[in-house]
Amino acid sequence: MTETSTMVAQSGFWLHPSIFLLLGALVIPFLKGTVQQGYRVALALAFIFVVFQTQPGMYGQFSVSGMEFFTGRADKLALVFAYVFSLITLIATIYSLHVKDNVQHVTALIYAAAATGVAFAGDLLTLYVFWEMMMLASVWLIWRRKRATSYAAGYRYLLVHAVSGVTLLAGVVLFYSTTGTLAFEAMQADNLAVYLILIGFLINAAVPPLHAWLPDAYPEATITGAIFLSALTTKTAVYTLLRGFPGTEFLIWMGVVMALWGVIYAALVNDIRRLLAYHIISQVGYMVAGVGMGTAMAINGATAHAFTHILYKAVLFMGAGAVIYMTGKSKVTELGGLYKYMPVTFLLYMVGAASISSFPLFSGFVSKTMILEAAALDRMAIAWLLLTMASVGTFISTGLKLPYFVFMGQDSGLKPKEAPWNMILAMGIAAFFCFFIGVYPTWLYNFLPEQPVDYNAFSLGHLFWELQLLLFTGLGFFLMLKYLAGSRKMSVDTDWIYRKAAPVLVYKVAAGVRSGWRAFIKASLSLLKGLWQSLAQTYGSNGPMGQTWSIGLTTVWVVFFVALYGLYILLF
Numbered sequence: 001m002t003e004t005s006t007m008v009a010q011s012g013f014w015l016h017p018s019i020f021l022l023l024g025a026l027v028i029p030f031l032k033g034t035v036q037q038g039y040r041v042a043l044a045l046a047f048i049f050v051v052f053q054t055q056p057g058m059y060g061q062f063s064v065s066g067m068e069f070f071t072g073r074a075d076k077l078a079l080v081f082a083y084v085f086s087l088i089t090l091i092a093t094i095y096s097l098h099v100k101d102n103v104q105h106v107t108a109l110i111y112a113a114a115a116t117g118v119a120f121a122g123d124l125l126t127l128y129v130f131w132e133m134m135m136l137a138s139v140w141l142i143w144r145r146k147r148a149t150s151y152a153a154g155y156r157y158l159l160v161h162a163v164s165g166v167t168l169l170a171g172v173v174l175f176y177s178t179t180g181t182l183a184f185e186a187m188q189a190d191n192l193a194v195y196l197i198l199i200g201f202l203i204n205a206a207v208p209p210l211h212a213w214l215p216d217a218y219p220e221a222t223i224t225g226a227i228f229l230s231a232l233t234t235k236t237a238v239y240t241l242l243r244g245f246p247g248t249e250f251l252i253w254m255g256v257v258m259a260l261w262g263v264i265y266a267a268l269v270n271d272i273r274r275l276l277a278y279h280i281i282s283q284v285g286y287m288v289a290g291v292g293m294g295t296a297m298a299i300n301g302a303t304a305h306a307f308t309h310i311l312y313k314a315v316l317f318m319g320a321g322a323v324i325y326m327t328g329k330s331k332v333t334e335l336g337g338l339y340k341y342m343p344v345t346f347l348l349y350m351v352g353a354a355s356i357s358s359f360p361l362f363s364g365f366v367s368k369t370m371i372l373e374a375a376a377l378d379r380m381a382i383a384w385l386l387l388t389m390a391s392v393g394t395f396i397s398t399g400l401k402l403p404y405f406v407f408m409g410q411d412s413g414l415k416p417k418e419a420p421w422n423m424i425l426a427m428g429i430a431a432f433f434c435f436f437i438g439v440y441p442t443w444l445y446n447f448l449p450e451q452p453v454d455y456n457a458f459s460l461g462h463l464f465w466e467l468q469l470l471l472f473t474g475l476g477f478f479l480m481l482k483y484l485a486g487s488r489k490m491s492v493d494t495d496w497i498y499r500k501a502a503p504v505l506v507y508k509v510a511a512g513v514r515s516g517w518r519a520f521i522k523a524s525l526s527l528l529k530g531l532w533q534s535l536a537q538t539y540g541s542n543g544p545m546g547q548t549w550s551i552g553l554t555t556v557w558v559v560f561f562v563a564l565y566g567l568y569i570l571l572f
Contacts, residue, residue, distance in 0.1 A: 247294025
């Protein structure tokens with residue numbers, strides 16, 4: 001990445017897109033009804049316009065006590081993430097038009113503004129400010145579901161991301177103290193400061209074992225809030241890894257683990273949004289692996305996959321959200337036969353499913369294959385093979401299992417209506433981009449950071465291999481259909497630590513403390529009782545100190561003790 005180093009500060013006024021959206025969001029509570037709905041859509045459209053009008057350069061330069069800040073940096077890497085963040089803001093806003101919850105609307109837009117602020121951040125401290133803003137805003141999208149499980153998941157989400165923020169801040173402070181700069185450029189993971197910064201990023205990227213917050217929290221979020229959550233947090237983390245750690249080799253294997261971990265656990269869960277949440281981890285794994293490879297094609301592949309993932313994952317979460325909204329059910333085992341009642345939702349969901357499964361002519365195919373091609377060109381056969389295996393699992397879960405058991409399969413007896421028009425429209429816009437990018441990838445490739453993009457997704461080799469993989473995976477699915485229906489039991493991941501181990505540990509510690517306290521109280525009471533009895537024997541009516549002494553005897557004792565004290569003074 002050399003583009004940033006050659007950029008110069010731009011003079012003149014610059015309207016930071018994040019500030020524009022933040023200020024605009026604060027107006028929402030003062031509006032009602034259709035006026036508010038129109039305003040929110042207009043605000044999201046204006047946000048897109050402001051972002052796409054941003055010209056490359058360094059903005060918002062100022063100095064404080066010798067520290068130089070750039071609140072805005074717009075290069076190709078920052079812009080491509082800002083473009084898709086603004087686009088998903090519009091889509092999610094349309095999807096949520098029917099919701100009457102000002103807190104949810106305001107915090108969602110603050111969250112989107114903060115994510116865009118991370119993308120445009122030119123220095124580490126500015127990045128940290130927006131990083132923490134993301135945390136504070138996003139947690140409300142979980143709490144606003146107003147269920148006991150949502151409150152609990154939200155608190156856990158808040159604690160994890162607070163740790164991420166504190167770790168990041170500690171790294172930033174230490175980095176400045178050792179280097180004298182806050183510039184956010186590519187770093188070498190070879191000292192404590194950089195490792196702390198990297199850990200802060202990896203937590204938000206949901207890298208195992210630091211990932212359980214994601215499948216824990218996202219299924220508990222509001223139906224519309226989950227769209228913002230699925231799009232922003234992990235992708236801002238991918239952006240920071242692309243910016244700060246390209247070519248960090250151990251990230252390759254972290255990414256591979258993510259890709260496999262996600263698909264394995266997705267096969268075990270029953271909740272449809274929890275299943276999709278695990279596939280966020282899996283798909284982000286491809287991006288993290290691309291960052292670790294660090295070649296021009298791998299960086300472009302990771303960036304492109306982040307772009308396409310935001311859109312097709314939005315389609316999938318919107319489809320799942322529409323099902324939950326119309327049926328009140330979220331378990332795979334409680335659904336079935338919905339294609340007859342929600343045909344448009346089903347059709348649009350399948351566009352997202354085809355994209356994440358890397359079907360040719362859909363967006364996931366042109367981005368995921370770029371990462372795999374980068375691994376092949378780098379002669380990383382094992383990484384390529386494992387990532388390909390993860391792709392098989394993705395198709396089984398999201399492209400086959402979920403649509404079969406939710407929309408097809410045995411009729412559940414539910415007869416919901418089709419989703420509201422705004423939900424359908426939002427899904428349609430996102431689905432359009434999934435298909436448009438799939439048939440015309442050049443549109444996306446022109447935004448990528450490493451130019452020119454020398455890659456042809458539609459080579460005969462790519463097409464033949466992918467179609468063959470999909471065909472045999474589909475055949476295997478139907479042969480193993482009876483084993484893939486899902487279980488009503490909850491599959492516990494590393495969240496076992498706080499779901500099982502921590503409560504047991506706390507209970508045992510509390511029991512030990514309680515037992516020790518009781519023993520202490522008992523011993524103290526026994527001691528006090530003995531002391532009281534001793535005092536009673538000494539000072540009671542029958543004790544020596546309770547007797548009446550003569551004046552003469554008392555005088556003798558006083559003289560005796562005074563003499564002892566005088567002797568002590570003389571000798572010592």
